[in-house]
Amino acid sequence: MKKLISILALAALLSACGNSETPKTADTTTPETTAVTETAPVETVSAEAAKFATYNGEGFSFSYPENWKSVDTSQWNAPAIKAAFSDQSSSTEFADNINFTIEASASGSVDPEEFANNTANYYLQNGSAIGISEYKKTNYTNKPYKEYNAGVLEGTYTNNTGTEVVLVQYMIPSTTDLYSMTLTYAKDSYDQDEVNQIIDSLSISATLDQTPNANAAGVAVADFFNSLTPYVTSDTGVLDQTSYDFFAKHSDLFPASTAELRKNVKGLVDSNVTTRHLNKNVANYFEKFVKVSGQVIQVEEDNSLGSTFSIVLVMDDNGNYITALYPATTGDLLDGDFATVIGLPITNYSFQNVGGGFTNSTLIGASLVVAD
Template sequence: MKKLITILALATLLTACGNSETNTTTNSQTSEASKATETVSTEAKATKYTTYSGEGFSFAYPESWKSVDTSQMNAPSIKAAFSDQSSSVTFADNMNLTIEASSTGSINPEEYANNIVDYYTQSGSSIGISDYKKTSYTNKPYKEYSAGVLEGAYKHSSGTDVILVQYLIPTNTELYTMTLTYAKDTYNQDEIKDILDSLSITAPLEQTAPTATTGNSSVTASAADFFNELTPYITEDTAFMEQASYDFFGKHNDVFPAITAELSKKVQGLVDSNVTTRHLNKNVANYYNTFVQVNGEVISVEEDSSLGATFSIVHVMDENGNDIIALYPATTGDLLDGDYATVIGAPITNFSFENVGGGYTNATLIGASLVVAD
């Protein structure tokens, strides 16, 4: 199974070394740096832009910047990226646009901003971001939609002081994020404003509170949308959620996740104990409307906060050697590889992923309501 890449780490991945042709004397470098410092304001005001048009969006970027090849990052949420590859310093100013599934269905951009701040503060060092500090959050509506700009500063692993600006536009199902990363010495507020203001989204947007209907009608709920959006990503586009499964998650939206004692008790009472992984392997479609329970060893557990809230991917192997991949819209706490856990949730699909031995492992993807250590 392809590992998720934390989109928040993109600012680190996109940094680039300076031109290899700039190995001049120290005096020459100092002189050129001084000249650049003296003229940076004038040059910034004269910035010329080029427009990039993608599927459902467009924006302007400095015409001297070059496109960054992100194909090797295994991150389809990255829709476009550019950086100043002409720089001779160890950090290249850069920008990118990501469109990713919303894990919560929230349309509050400040909620996403706060979660991002928490992630950088607690885990930033693992992706080359040290001493991150939030400097500001400003409401910046996109047309009639709620949106905001988060700005912070950190020390990059190269030793560079960096300014990080992120324009967050959440919808019921997706989060649009434009990220601009500048070295402190080259940070230019006017240029950043120009780029942010240039963003145009032509794809349909919806910012309304999630609702659910009963009976046989279609259901729209954040849990259903979350699992629906991430299913093809987890399965590397080999499987998709069926309507019956989508509707079932929508009807039980309140227990995804079951984070209170009351909800935990509720979902445990909904489990059909007669359904095992062997039943799921035979024909998962028979159990789209069923809560199942799986107990086993945790082969791997990953957490990701790039969607505005933490979610987890837990690989569990049961006593029969059958594999379950649990997609869980919450943190798993202290759960680690090698522990034993109980997973309760509803099956989404069967799929296969490449294993370390070079073969393929068959597994069932479950939308998890509850993941607890045994």
């Protein structure tokens, strides 16, 4: 299974680049709206004040070294990255850089340290896929933004040119969005004072809601299935709004993690619905729990989202297939075992089989996966 790139890791795509790999803004391109300013000297800065330019984006602004240039990030298809600049004048293999992202928060959490820990864990487990190797979290500091909770994650890694890199991320969460400023320097050019000045320059015009979302758990579960449905189906399937709302309303059942919840789920199963019904028209069963038993053809687990989820391919006695997307581990379940899946049908799709043809399957958001 290919590894998912975490939403939080999008900002690291630029951070992992070497100077020769960094896309540059064409010389004929009109610069972003900026104003060159000089920062007032402070005790920790040299007598000669550093010169900065100010980038004014939609709803935010920040300062960056005036000799850094705007970077075209369109090749990464990452709309969360709202602005990026790098030191393209450097002759070294790594370009010091900064980027700013605004992305939807699936969890609704307003705890910046939670985001920082999840991000650090992602780099540890999957960083090599985006050019970040030997990542080490060196520090986390709570650093409020105005009256809002926010924090700074600091770490180091080695990029694909062999350069030792310092990675600093300032994270400001709201119940709907996560605002992140990511600064990346080669270790030899890292300047703590400059980093602090850039972080302190950040200004966000929106009013940030940090009131805990009463339905955060429901939204997180629904967003989990919504975001992974295209991934599992190779972008051929989507989660219907009816299914999204049902997952959000019954989030405590995904997964059914206690004996009482497992009993409740089993009682909700519509035993009249079979894989033949799902193959005919899955849309008729978006709000019905179904049960499918059969042989496990393939079971995979993934930790790239900060917690374990599983994808289990099962063939029933009629030779029909279901694919269970399960937000938990399957324990000791292995290929060739027999299992029962209980959950909500999401969509029908096809995948290429080893014979070169295609196999039809129904994707199910699994509440329970148990070995028979």
